[in-house]
Amino acid sequence: MLFEIEVSTREKFQIVDITSEVQTLVYRSGVKHGIVIVFVRHTTTGLLINEAESGLLQDIRAQMKELVPKGAGYAHDLIDSNAHAHLRATLFLNPEVVVPIDRAELQLGTWQRILFIELDGPRRRKVLVKICRC
Template identity: 70%
Template sequence: MLFTIDVPTREGFQILDITDEVQKKVWEGKLKHGIVVVFTKHTTTGLMINEPEEGLLQDFKSKMKELVPKGADYLHDRIDHNAHSHLRASLLLNSELVIPVDEGELLLGTWQRILFVELDGPRHRRVLVMLCPCQEYPEE
């Protein structure tokens, strides 16, 4: 079963917690046991699982800017001036996450959250959520 989550972003570089929206899709789809695949269709966005503490998120943004600076004479900038966004997404983030589900709940750790990272906003983005049930086998 496939769902879509709309993710409007307001900043050029923004990190948004989408965990609650993903969990709602699990409940809506009545997935009891299985996995959820979360996928971003955009080449200048990414996904990660981490703690959404504000200091950590600022550290993450600072480190990304340090590792892949904007305007560093990238060849792709001849087209639309966002090569840094593509490189950050490709080198430092995932376009997909796989999360186990049991008893209808995402099996994330205590501080883990699903984070959507906008690298070239503001834009209107969409994230796909695929619910994949696991068949239960009787115990022997």
């Protein structure tokens, strides 16, 4: 089953916890055992599984900005001035994450959350969620 989550961001760089939305889709699907594949089709976004603690999220943002600064003379900036967003997505994030499902529950660790990272917002984005029965 393929589902879609719409994420509307309000900031240029924003981290959104989408774990609850994914879990709700798992419940709705009726799948008790399997996997969920969460995928973004946007090259200036990405996904990450990590803790959603505010200090850590600030650290992630700060490190991305420090290691890949905006306006550092990237060739792609000649097209639309967002090379930094593409590079941050490529170097730090994935377009997909896979999580096992057992008894209709995402099998994430105690502090693990599925995080959607917007790098070129604000925008309305779509996240695909494929739920597979095993």
